[in-house]
Amino acid sequence: MANNRAHGKAIVKIDGKVFHSEKGSSLYMGGEKRTPKTSESGKIFYTGEIEPAKIEASFIMHGGMSLKDFDFTDALVEFGSDTGKTYIVRNGFSEGPADLQGEGTVKVTIYGESAEEIS
Numbered sequence: 001m002a003n004n005r006a007h008g009k010a011i012v013k014i015d016g017k018v019f020h021s022e023k024g025s026s027l028y029m030g031g032e033k034r035t036p037k038t039s040e041s042g043k044i045f046y047t048g049e050i051e052p053a054k055i056e057a058s059f060i061m062h063g064g065m066s067l068k069d070f071d072f073t074d075a076l077v078e079f080g081s082d083t084g085k086t087y088i089v090r091n092g093f094s095e096g097p098a099d100l101q102g103e104g105t106v107k108v109t110i111y112g113e114s115a116e117e118i119s
Contacts, residue, residue: 005083012057013078014092014110017069022105025057027079027087030114053089055079055110061100070098070108077110087115 010025011018030053034046055077059065077092092112099107 003084007081007083009082010057011078011080012055012059012110013080014069014072015075019057019059019065019069021057021059025079026055027081027115028054029087030054030089030112050114052111053087053092053113053115055089055092055108057108057110059106059108061104061106065106067098067100067106070094070106071096075112077112079115084119085117086119088118089113089115 009023010021010027012021012025013019028051030051032048033051034048037045037047039045059070061067071094073093075092077089078086079089080086089110089112092110095109095111101107
């Protein structure tokens with residue numbers, strides 16, 4: 001049977017600690033970004049450059065959280081979509097200190113090695 005579920009929300013785990021994101025979280029898998037090169041004869045080649053995985057998510061700040069939870073390096077980060085797919089980002093690190101918005105939302109950007117789909 002086909003799975004017609006579209007991505008709407010995610011659960012992010014940082015070193016095993018679970019954080020439920022607000023709607024709109026995203027995952028860029030990272031990996032090799034290819035740039036085309038064309039010779040004068042029309043033959044197409046490409047060069048490649050490795051880009052990191054990138055997770056962008058917002059979380060509602062509540063009593064069980066600390067802003068320090070989002071200032072980290074060398075973490076194992078798991079991005080679980082409500083589609084049933086789960087991705088792992090190794091050696092993950094936050095972009096910097098957490099940004100707590102006035103409405104109680106913590107916006108976080110995470111980078112790391114290319115994401116691996118595990119389910």
